[in-house]
Every structure is written in C-alpha cells, then in structure tokens.
Amino acid sequence: MTSIRIKRPPIALVLPGLLAALTSIAPLAYLIDIASDRGLNFVWAEIWQQRTFQLVGRSLVLAGSVSIAAVFISVPAAWLVTRGDIPFRSWWRVLLALPLAIPSYLAAFAWISWRPSMAGFTGAFVVLTLVSYPYVFLPVCAALSRLNPAIEEIAVIHGRGRSLQLILLAARQVRGAIATGALLVALYVLSDFGAVATMRYDAFTWVIYSSYRSGFNPSRAAILAIVLVLIAFVLLFGEKILRGQNESLLSARSVDANPRHRVSIKPVAVTFLTTIIVFALAFPIWRVVTWVYRYGSEDSMADIATALWHSVYFSALAALATILLALPIGILAGRYPSRSTSLLEQSTYVTHALPGIVIAISMVFIGVRLLEPIYLQTPLLVIAYVALFLPVAVGSIRAAAEQIPDSLDEISRSLGLRQMAIVRRVTVPLLAPGLLSAGALVLLAGMKELPATMLLRPTGSETLATRLWTYTSVSDYAGAGPYALAIIVFVSIPTAIASRRL
C-alpha cells in the first residue's frame, strides 16, 4: 500500500544530508585525485612492482591467518557458552567479548614490551587474533542460540555424543555466521594500524604510513591506499553477500534458549575459556598495572590530565558533529525511504572500507591543498573523525527512525503540523535516547583512535593515544604506563559498558 512515506523530504534535511555524504566521499575522491596526479602510467608503474605484490601478500597472509586463528578460538568458545554445561554462562559470554574494547596498539605494546622478540609477524598475529576474535565469537554465539537443539539430540542418540563431534556438527550448521565473522576479522586486520606499527610488520597500513612519512611521496601513499581500499571493498562486499544468505539459512525464530542436552566437560571447558581471557584481557591489563606500579609516572599529573582533556575535548566535538550530520541522513533514510535517500545513506558507508590511516592521510592532503587555514587545527581533526564514525551513527539512527510508527506522523499532520515541525516536535525527541548512546560510542571511539589523531591533531595538543604512541615507539614503559592505564579506565571499560547497552 502506498502511504504518507511517498512524499518529498523536507529540504532542511536534504541539505545537511548532502553535506554529510560529501564528508564521507571526499577522502576517497581526493585520494583518487592525488594518486592520478602524475598520470595513469605512473599509477600502473607503481602498482606493477614486486614490492607491491609482496606487500599485498604479506597483508593477506596476516589477515588470513588471524581469521583462521580467530575461528579456531571462537567456535569452540561460542559453543561452550551457548551449549556447554559450564558455570556462569552469561558472564563468560560478556568477558569473552570484552577484548574488543582494548586498542590494538595498547595490546601490542603489552606483548612486545614483555617479549621484544615477538616483533614482526608473530607479534602482529598474536595481538590481532586476541583483539579481533570477538568479531567471530559474537555472531557465532547469536547463530548457535538460534539453532534447533533437536539436531544435537539426534546426534547423541546415534552415538555421536562426544563433544568434539558435537562442536563440528554445530560449526557446520552455523558456517554462514563463521564466514561473516572471519571476513570482519580480515577487514579489521587490513585496516589496523596500531598493532602492525608497534610490531613493525610491513603490512599495508604501516607501509602506507612510512611512505607518507619518509620523503613525502604522496602519490605512492595514495596509490597503495587505493589498492588497500579496493581489497577492503571486496571483503565488505563478500560480507554483505554472506550475511544475506546467512539470514535465509537461519530461522529468526528463537528456539529453546535453554537446550536440554548439555555436554559436561567442565574442567577442560573452563580451562580453555580462562586461557583466552587471560591472554586477551588479563595480560594487557596486568602489564599496564605493573608498569605503573613499578615505574610510577614520568610525566606529571598535569600532563596526564591535559592529555585526557584533549582526548575528551576532540572526541566530544566529534561526537556532536557526527550526530548532527548523521541525524538528517538517518531520518531521511528511516522516514522517507526512496532510491535517492538510500543512495545518500549508502554513500556514508564508503568510509567503512577506508582504514583510519587512509582517511587520515587523505585528510592531510585535503588540509594541505584545500583547507590550509584549518590544517593541523581542531576543525580538520573533527572532520576526519566524522568521516570515520559517520557510518556507525547513521546506521543506528536510521534503525531507530524506522521504529517510529507512521501513524504518529499522520496524526501530527492531521493536527496541522508541517513536515519540519513534525521532525522537530516528534521525530527528534523520540530519537533522543538513541542519539545519546550513539554519541557516547563516537566519543569513546574518538578517544581510542590513533592514526587520524596522530596526523591531524593541532600542533602541541597531545591526547592519551598519541602520548602512549610516542612513549611506546621508544619503549619507555615509565612514560607509557599512566596513559595506557588511563585508556583502559576511561575508554575501554566505558566502551564495553556502552556497547552492551546498545
């Protein structure tokens, strides 16, 4: 049935929406412009080199092996917390998801400072696996709890009741969720900067950063960035396709949340899950606490407080700007669905495939060439944050806007309100709780963010992340300790709480 939704969206929403879409597309567009500066032949010559292929190879090997390791950790863990007979099941589930909130550079520093020999592939592999496995763990948990336990019961009746066989059986049934999660891990690994940089592993992001830093060869950095973005697009596209199939395979019907059949392998299970948490969560926290305890603080409390203040200040501005720009697009896509509003929404997702370092570098280019007055000033850093975090905010606002019943719009019109008055008096107030939580998430993500902050922060303004980065690059534990602790206390823990609420 046609409805009130077939109507022209108010221009007061379309204009800021276009601005937001522009912010999202600008980094990629500018990157392409820089890359093609010296003509297509040059681009081709740069790509068609052995070192480029080696680079692609190294990055893909890292992404592939981390994905595989993440699957091997996550599938048994997810099976145990959804199907196994273990004490405090829901608590395990929460604990196992928490490593997601630990910044990769922090985890990497915790490990390399303990065993400097881990630098290179081993270190990058271990750290990235430990911080990214929740991307597989969470969807597999969700899929497993929607599976029909009757299949397992039949397997048991037929004498295939050993836990390993049951895990393999479950894994076959939720392979869609596993594949989706593995692709997300691969995407995470490809766009990660902190871990590979700390471990000095020559992956894409690190090489892009180096070639940008050394000699300032903008074209090569831009060309490599585009190659990386292309690979990311392929992964993102694959994830979209798989997720579509996934949904058709799994019934949305929630089946027996409390399966009748549980396998009792308590000691083994608890040991396994504890090991994961010790390595992924307890270890980095223990390391950080030890530094602070042993070396105290090199910097004064005032320095630390200033860095914390800068982190909060930049991120709060970013959260505000992101919400203000995401709001019109979210409302347009959620309340006025049409081909053009959906295109507008999709355009903000482009940055999803752009690693932080790529956005940072293209913002540097934009800053130097177009926005000189705000280059290395707060506004440009905020714009970079907006481009980075817009997809998350738009997605959650759109979902919330779709929840508002059409009848409220219709009632408002019958009571004499024009469209913008409805947006102001009905839509926005109803979206308020969602806006607050989206804002909180952007705030925390901004405080954690490293590459864009590093390249774009106003001269002299250090944040928690950049301070930590400076000290870790010279292996100064005494200096790094307090900042790492501050990040765990003020960023990781609030992130974990905020994402659980959403």
Place this chain on the structure above:
Amino acid sequence: MTNTSTLLVDSVCKEFRRQQVLTDISFEVPEKAITAILGPSGEGKTTLLRLIAGFDRPTSGTLALHGKIVSSPEIHLPPEQRGVGIVPQDGALFPHLTVEENIAFGLPRHQQGRVDEMLTLIGMTSQRSSRPAQLSGGQQQRVSLARALAPSPRLILLDEPFSALDANMRSSMREEVTAIIRKTESTAIIVTHDQEEAMSISDKVVVLLNGTVAQFGSPQEIYENPRSAHVARFIGDANLLSAIVDKGRAFHAIGSSPCSSSSQRVIALVRPEHIRLAHDPQDGHAGVVESRSYFGHDGTLGIRLATGEIVTARLPISELADIGSTVFVASIETATILEN
C-alpha cells in the same frame, strides 16, 4: 449540495498498483451527526478514511469539505490544512509527551483553558501529567479523542477505535465516546467491522462491501429494507428464503408477500425475531427442530422446513421446543422481498 453536509464524497475510486480497491464511492456525511462506515476487514474502509484525511489521493472522483473541494485528480489539500481530526485504532499517543501535552499538541499555542476543558470532558484531570505508557487502553483512546477534538476540527475520523479494547470495556467506551461526540456537537465518521456497533451509535451507516457502497442510510432503514441479500446477511441475523413470484405476490416456505419484481425467482427476508410458533397446525408451516441455543433472556431454534431450508427463530424461553420435535412456523411480519 446541501448546507447541512460536512463531507461530500462523490464517485470516488482508488486503485493501488492497478488493483481497484474502492469503486464509485458516493455518500454525504451530515453535520453534527455520527456516520459509520461499516464493512468486513480488508474491504477498503481504512483506504477510504485515508482519502478523507488527505494521506492518499483518489484515482478519480472528488471529496468536498463544507462545500470546498479538497481532493480531486487535480486538487489535493494536504492533511495539515484540512482540519480533520483522527483517532486511530491504537490511539497513537506521542510516547514522549504527557497526557496534557498530547492534548495540547494540535493547538496553535498552549491554551491551558482548552486543555483543561478537554481533560474534564474525558474525565482525566487527575492524570494530566501521566505518560501514555502508564495509561490503560481505554484511557489512551480517551486522550486520543481529546487530542483530536481540542483544535475543534470540522470532522473527526475514528478508525476502529474500540477494537483494541477487551469486550467488557468496549461497550462502556462506546457509550462514553458517543456521549462526548454528541456533547461537543462534533461531526464524526467511525469505521468499524462490528455491525452492532455501527447500528447502535450512528445516525447514518455506509455499508461498504467489495469496495463499493452497498447501501447508505439510517440504521433502521438498512435493517428493515436492505437493498440486497448480501447487506441483509451482513446486518443482523437473516433468514433468506427462496420465493417464486406469481401475479404480484412472492410465495416462500412460510408465507407470501406483495412483490413488484419482474423476475420469477426472488429472495424473501424474514428476521428471526419475526418468526413465531403456531399452536394450531392450520396457522403455520410444519418443520423439525434441528438445533437449539439458549441465551438466557431468550433463545433460538433452527428449524428444517418441508422445502429443506433451515430457518432460525428467536423465541421466548418458554417456547423453545426440544430437538427432534415437530413445530409449526409462522411469520408475524410481511417478509421483505430482495432481488436474487
């Protein structure tokens, strides 16, 4: 066009994706009266309401409010300029606003006097600061009504306003809402699928069957003189007996009526309450009791006649014969003759 009609619906058609939902709808809504749009679910009642409110445009035909065309293929007055209030099925209160703020929502300024007046009207002055989530279904409906009435609309549309309420709440709400509409001298259209509801509260009824107006008239006219067997069956219980026309009279299983029809076979409508059992076999037509229902105040019998047709008779308890017994059936009113 008469001055007393608030809304005039003229030859309105509506298509969705080439499917005809409404065909040639015409009726007029008298001022300061309640008009019911009655029909089974999925027959286009809500579509018609949305056309009147201005949420959709008719494919052809016109709608006029107080003599001014608001919808036609060329003209479309947007909903916010029509002054038509709406009370949807679920109330659709604004969840972020209090009762008072909901009622004030459509007023150009916050007129405390008008809000208080409305709160008194719906008897909810003590809940003025409650949120919709704290109210019962009936209370939400009352607030929804007050919100629609507050800006003094020219017309108020109620879309199945009682169907979300439970059965014992429904009849008291029905009376209360009707009283409020009468008291405020509002003009109202109520959409319903419940024929009892339509008959009991409205001044005029639009019977909507198969996307078209099957009949338009007062409840009594429609009950006593349904224009078709379809309408007769839909409004109240009906015995429809086949009848043969001979020399200006239609003969059916339990009597005959005068008939001007030119066709040979017609249908005779005999309402169950118009059937009596005769004591003398001479005065009635023999039949066998096949079913018996007891309602307390009265009861019904299902009686199989010699023609094989089964008639339902509504009778006092003392006359409810046993199943299997033979009774003699007579009609105390002349049957209404309907075209086949």
